[in-house]
Amino acid sequence: MNKPVKISSNVVIDYTICKYIKPEYIYIPLENKNGIMYKHLVKEGDYVYKGQVVAINEDINFPIHSSVSGYATIGSNKIMANGKKIKCIVIENDFKEKYEKSKLIVKEKYSKEEFVNALRENGITGLGGSDFPTFLKYNIDKPKYLIINAVECEPFISCDKAVIHNYSDCILEAIDMIMEIMNIPKAIIGVKKSNLDSVRSFEKYIGTYPKIRIGFVKDAYPNGWERNLVNDLLGVSYDKYPTEKGIIVSNVSTIYAIYEMFKYNRPLTERVITITGPGIKNKRNVRVKIGAMVSEIINNLDGYNKLKNPIFIAGGPMMGNSLPIDDVIITKDLNAVLVIEDNFEKNLPCIRCGKCIEVCPAGIYPVFIMNSCSDIHKLNDLYPNKCIECGLCSFICPSKIEVREFVRMAKAKVNDK
Amino acid sequence: MKKFKVRKGNFMKSKNSTSSMMYNLLVCLIPFIIFATYKNGIYPVINGYGNLYLVFKPLLYVMIASFVCIVTEYLYYLVIKKEKKSINYLFSESFAIIPGVFIGLIIPINTPIWLIILGSAIASLSKLLMGGFGKNTLNPALVGSLFIIVIFSSLTGGYMNPLEADTISGATPLSNMTASSYVITYDNLVRPYGSLLSFFFGNIPGAIGETSSLLCLLSFIYLLLNKVIKWRIPVSYVSTVIIISLIMCLTKDIGLWFILFNVLSGGLLFGAVFMATDPVTSPISHFGQVIAGILLGILTMVIRYLTSFPEGVLISILIVNIITIAINYFSIKLFNKNYIKLIILVVSVLAVILSSFVISSRVSNKELDDTYKIISKTKEGNVTTYQVSGRGYAGNNSIKLEIVFSGNNITKIEVISSSDTYMNMIYNNNYLEKIVSNQDDLDNLDTISGCTYTSKYLKEIVEKTKEDYLK
Numbered sequence: 001m002n003k004p005v006k007i008s009s010n011v012v013i014d015y016t017i018c019k020y021i022k023p024e025y026i027y028i029p030l031e032n033k034n035g036i037m038y039k040h041l042v043k044e045g046d047y048v049y050k051g052q053v054v055a056i057n058e059d060i061n062f063p064i065h066s067s068v069s070g071y072a073t074i075g076s077n078k079i080m081a082n083g084k085k086i087k088c089i090v091i092e093n094d095f096k097e098k099y100e101k102s103k104l105i106v107k108e109k110y111s112k113e114e115f116v117n118a119l120r121e122n123g124i125t126g127l128g129g130s131d132f133p134t135f136l137k138y139n140i141d142k143p144k145y146l147i148i149n150a151v152e153c154e155p156f157i158s159c160d161k162a163v164i165h166n167y168s169d170c171i172l173e174a175i176d177m178i179m180e181i182m183n184i185p186k187a188i189i190g191v192k193k194s195n196l197d198s199v200r201s202f203e204k205y206i207g208t209y210p211k212i213r214i215g216f217v218k219d220a221y222p223n224g225w226e227r228n229l230v231n232d233l234l235g236v237s238y239d240k241y242p243t244e245k246g247i248i249v250s251n252v253s254t255i256y257a258i259y260e261m262f263k264y265n266r267p268l269t270e271r272v273i274t275i276t277g278p279g280i281k282n283k284r285n286v287r288v289k290i291g292a293m294v295s296e297i298i299n300n301l302d303g304y305n306k307l308k309n310p311i312f313i314a315g316g317p318m319m320g321n322s323l324p325i326d327d328v329i330i331t332k333d334l335n336a337v338l339v340i341e342d343n344f345e346k347n348l349p350c351i352r353c354g355k356c357i358e359v360c361p362a363g364i365y366p367v368f369i370m371n372s373c374s375d376i377h378k379l380n381d382l383y384p385n386k387c388i389e390c391g392l393c394s395f396i397c398p399s400k401i402e403v404r405e406f407v408r409m410a411k412a413k414v415n416d417k
Numbered sequence: 418m419k420k421f422k423v424r425k426g427n428f429m430k431s432k433n434s435t436s437s438m439m440y441n442l443l444v445c446l447i448p449f450i451i452f453a454t455y456k457n458g459i460y461p462v463i464n465g466y467g468n469l470y471l472v473f474k475p476l477l478y479v480m481i482a483s484f485v486c487i488v489t490e491y492l493y494y495l496v497i498k499k500e501k502k503s504i505n506y507l508f509s510e511s512f513a514i515i516p517g518v519f520i521g522l523i524i525p526i527n528t529p530i531w532l533i534i535l536g537s538a539i540a541s542l543s544k545l546l547m548g549g550f551g552k553n554t555l556n557p558a559l560v561g562s563l564f565i566i567v568i569f570s571s572l573t574g575g576y577m578n579p580l581e582a583d584t585i586s587g588a589t590p591l592s593n594m595t596a597s598s599y600v601i602t603y604d605n606l607v608r609p610y611g612s613l614l615s616f617f618f619g620n621i622p623g624a625i626g627e628t629s630s631l632l633c634l635l636s637f638i639y640l641l642l643n644k645v646i647k648w649r650i651p652v653s654y655v656s657t658v659i660i661i662s663l664i665m666c667l668t669k670d671i672g673l674w675f676i677l678f679n680v681l682s683g684g685l686l687f688g689a690v691f692m693a694t695d696p697v698t699s700p701i702s703h704f705g706q707v708i709a710g711i712l713l714g715i716l717t718m719v720i721r722y723l724t725s726f727p728e729g730v731l732i733s734i735l736i737v738n739i740i741t742i743a744i745n746y747f748s749i750k751l752f753n754k755n756y757i758k759l760i761i762l763v764v765s766v767l768a769v770i771l772s773s774f775v776i777s778s779r780v781s782n783k784e785l786d787d788t789y790k791i792i793s794k795t796k797e798g799n800v801t802t803y804q805v806s807g808r809g810y811a812g813n814n815s816i817k818l819e820i821v822f823s824g825n826n827i828t829k830i831e832v833i834s835s836s837d838t839y840m841n842m843i844y845n846n847n848y849l850e851k852i853v854s855n856q857d858d859l860d861n862l863d864t865i866s867g868c869t870y871t872s873k874y875l876k877e878i879v880e881k882t883k884e885d886y887l888k
Contacts, residue, residue: 304419
């Protein structure tokens with residue numbers, strides 16, 4: 001495996017979480033970033049309670065909930081974090097936060113089946129950015145390890161760190177409960193070596209839980225990638241999903257969402273996102289309603305700094321997408337919004353230095369893929385679909401070529417065929 | 418709602434850039450230019466050989482070569498492509514200066530300036546005709562300097578500065594070895610140049626700036642720390658050379674100094690660190706880099722010992738530049754096929770071992786058998802005329818002499834034929850007459866500096882003929 005690369009940002013942000021949970025409108029896109037369609041269940045003009053299922057993925061029976069109460073309309077197209085314009089359900093917030101009555105019963109004990117079912121019913125997905133329904137992960141027999149991904153390796157993003165800083169006790173409690181329900185013998189929290197704040201927060205309470213330990217990974221990118229994390233902590237490599245080897249990997253924010261599900265029996269309607277970058281006046285981790293507009297939140301955080309050539313990124317600087325407007329829906333997988341100076345540099349010809357091969361965590365040859373983009377036979381030999389789009393090849397390239405975009409193209413070509 | 422510009426790609430870039438890589442290389446070359454100035458200029462001038470012009474010669478060569486490269490590139494774009502390129506483009510985007518600096522360092526010190534201009538222009542053109550910076554298959558500096566060396570090889574003594582030409586006999590260590598028919602003895606190969614330490618510091622005849630192994634090692638470390646070069650190539654290159662020489666040492670009972678001799682001579686380290694690792698013309702994948710290094714090692718040793726070219730580094734790098742196309746192609750084909758890679762690695766290691774046995778059959782660790790031969794002997798009264806042949810600088814039987822005795826004395830020596838390139842110096846020094854006049858005391862007759870071997874061999878032939886005559 002190749003050596004990960006150390007990348008650091010010098011933007012300092014404090015870990016207290018401020019709240020902005022009173023958006024005027026909520027937008028619920030009917031397609032997620034992986035292209036999975038949702039069927040809407042509400043009609044125009046219906047009154048929607050908070051926590052009510054408004055749309056559903058019929059294949060796996062996975063719901064999306066409204067995060068406010070109010071009257072629904074359907075049809076407005078809004079931009080999502082991946083840059084696509086998607087048809088949305090729009091709910092006008094009446095600020096009453098009305099729940100359906102049946103939702104208010106808190107369960108004391110879960111069996112494994114009930115737990116998996118609760119994860120599904122409460123719409124909990126991976127908050128690290130995959131938007132992968134969590135209940136699918138937990139639906140395995142005899143798990144051996146629970147790994148909590150608290151690495152958050154992309155520069156600038158700090159929402160997981162903020163969650164750890166504020167709720168480390170809740171997270172540990174939730175881990176312990178999950179272990180008991182699922183009968184998992186061991187849990188490891190993967191933390192960056194340099195991330196002293198998170199380590200300290202966990203160490204305050206971890207003494208109570210003998211089965212949970214902290215595992216350290218190197219301070220490098222992309223060590224938060226599931227495959228790297230599992231390999232670093234356990235020395236195990238797997239084929240497609242870690243569940244093959246009886247390992248469940250969950251993001252720490254997801255664990256906190258599970259904690260809230262345990263405590264209040266309510267669906268996932270809020271998350272913490274990082275709003276930062278030199279272009280933002282007040283750089284904060286904000287707790288927001290899922291479905292709110294980023295522009296509304298930024299306006300509430302004193303707005304923008306003046307930059308020469310600002311660029312608006314949904315996600316981190318390595319894997320995020322640049323978007324044309326700041327009217328972006330906050331979905332469950334959006335963990336950060338960045339406004340930075342565009343550092344675009346004129347690119348030079350490829351000098352075949354091979355640095356992209358050296359850094360590629362997936363172990364593929366980005367430069368060869370780039371040069372044989374037109375030749376589908378060559379591409380088949382090079383496995384571009386192993387690419388995780390971490391962007392390290394574009395980062396390291398001395399000629400400033402956007403290598404990843406070529407690999408993406410190749411990936412699409414190979415997948416199409 | 419606020420609007421933003423959209424761009425594809427990632428939004429963080431590392432600090433390393435192509436220009437910093439290239440200028441790191443140039444920074445590494447500055448000590449070489451300084452050393453070349455010392456070795457080829459200051460040192461001989463202090464010792465009274467040559468004038469002040471000599472001091473600035475290395476720097477001048479580098480500057481001329483780089484200037485010509487830049488001008489050639491500018492004119493190429495202006496005349497052929499009809500584009501006017503800015504100076505900034507030539508320096509920071511196409512790096513026109515790099516081949517020039519390298520050419521200035523890897524050519525012989527006595528190269529005429531018109532040849533440098535021609536060679537640099539050819540180097541630059543070779544790069545441009547293959548598509549410009551980043552697309553060239555062959556290292557432009559190598560093309561240019563090999564052009565110069567091939568033309569210039571007819572003029573002897575080209576590698577030496579005036580001081581060396583006057584004090585050290587023969588030529589560069591490797592051409593000395595070729596000339597002495599691969600007799601591998603410490604006295605033969607290393608002693609004429611002092612010790613292996615002078616090989617290490619670079620005080621030996623060779624191209625202007627490539628002789629110092631110490632500077633090469635230091636630059637290797639610098640470039641490695643700055644992540645500029647593909648380190649696998651020099652490492653596998655040098656280790657292959659070490660393994661081949663080790664096997665030669667073991668099979669032919671040669672001292673282990675021979676390994677260092679092979680590594681430190683012929684500009685091998687300079688070639689390995691600077692020329693073989695040129696990012697554009699060397700293999701991209703790690704496996705390809707290792708294979709290229711092994712190939713380079715084998716080729717260099719084969720060229721040194723099995724062909725008539727004494728120096729093998731530059732030619733083998735150029736050959737591997739061409740093979741790189743194939744290496745890159747197979748790197749794609751062999752992606753993820755580790756067992757085939759392993760087989761290829763084993764085969765190439767076997768090739769290393771096999772080639773080292775073949776090469777070691779060429780060398781010996783003893784002085785050559787006497788090749789002295791009497792071709793004819795005619796007696797007419799008091800006068801006896803011998804026609805003899807013997808070992809010369811250019812090899813066995815490369816000198817044919819006619820020696821005339823009358824009474825007990827030699828009266829005349831005449832060279833019938835000789836392929837020795839140093840024979841002119843013999844004539845110029847009237848050395849044959851000197852032998853005749855000092856015939857009773859040949860041991861104390863000094864050899865001519867600058868052609869020690871030729872004069873030594875001449876003396877040997879004459880002495881042997883005399884012994885035969887007196888019998």
